[in-house]
Amino acid sequence: MLDKKQIILIKGTREGLSLFIEESASFHDVIKELKEKIMASKPKEEEPIVSVNVKLGNRLLNEEQEKALRNIISVDNRFKITAIESDLISREDALKWREESEIKAINRIVRSGQVLEVEGDLLLVGDVNPGGKVVSTGNIYIMGNLYGIAHAGVTGDREAFITASYMKPTQLRIADYISRAPDYESDGVYMECGIIDEDQDKIIIDSLKVLSRKRKEISGFERRINNG
């Protein structure tokens, strides 16, 4: 093993271990060597769990391979995978990524009974009437009146938010949070945003100013790069 070129290289860093996998080796060899190496440096029962950052270089794993890798590292042994990083991205993922990070500008009225769903951020030039619903995986910007339901970050992005020129929604939903209009008759608000407030653990409506403080990366693309 010493004379052969190493396929797996483990380095200790402040955050835990970095596990480099030689990109030219076959996956079969990778698994074989990984099993040996990981066994050797497995933490003992009384030791704390060690984080591992897997670096694939120019290798792209398919779902099965990734599962196999995760199994060896985190299930069979006491390691925690913080990330599996590859310098590559599949065409499919790239297209999906672009789709999700785009702002979709749509000019229409979303009337009662209608649902407008988009991937990525939604810029709606028009109203959402009572009984109407807009849904996006990213942020929702409404240049118009929001009377119906808006659901931002529908796939679970709690950083997503909703803005509207005039806001008097039936419900605001962000990721898995829901807030509804009060039961008493109230006036709507102009130029405000709905955002999850972590301290109160609920959706709050506040002036647009808070966005510059609380959501610095307003563009979906940047946000997703930063969040992986």
Add this chain to the structure above:
Amino acid sequence: MGEAIVITSGKGGVGKTTTSANIGTALALMEKKVCLIDTDIGLRNLDVIMGLENRIIYDIVDVIEGRCKLKQALIKDKRFDYLSLLPAAQTSDKTAVTTSGMKEIVAELKQEYDYIIIDCPAGIEQGFQNAISGADRAIVVTTPEKSSVRDADRIVGLLEKEDMSESPRLIINRIRNHMMKNGDMIDIEDIVQLLSIDLIGVVIDDDEVIKASNKGEPIAMNPNSKASIAYRNIARRILGETVPLQSLEDEKGVFQRFKKFFGMRA
């Protein structure tokens, strides 16, 4: 070649049938050849409001199923030669009417008549689909109530998907003056803004309308009622005239406020 206009609302009881009867009557008063079609199979009312119930022999289902010719089923109005009614069936199965059957009937009537007024049933099911299938344009009726406006919005959304020559127009029916003044009713402005379609008329809530309907005489016949004037004005707007909205009160000023919403295209 005539034009077919469907009168619809989504919600029941907002005055579709009364509106259909009165617009039809008002158009006939202006010497247009009008045919009213009642598409509310099983719950026909238009014949009652027009006072023509006792003349029905055949109905729309008989026409579709080939038991009679279209001409045989048409009832000539007792007041005008210009006005006819194609009644709905009261007993037959609803499913008898199809969109293609409706289209055929409307197309045939368009050869003869200037205007075909189609009275749509409440709801958004097959009956609604049938009623709108033959129409060239639509008039949506709403009252100044939240539920009614909500349904009107739904209907406008559905109508926008249809292939009609013009976008739908709006009638706000049963406006009560004192409630408007107190702010207990939704403003006309707010309704128009929410639905964002052109307003073609505003009809005041008038006891005379109910009285007239019970007598089988559409209110549009009576030149002294405010509601009647409103219907006549709507008819003139359908013909393309520019008629300012009637003042609901006797004061001036309100008139000006409504006028700006009234974006008639010639």
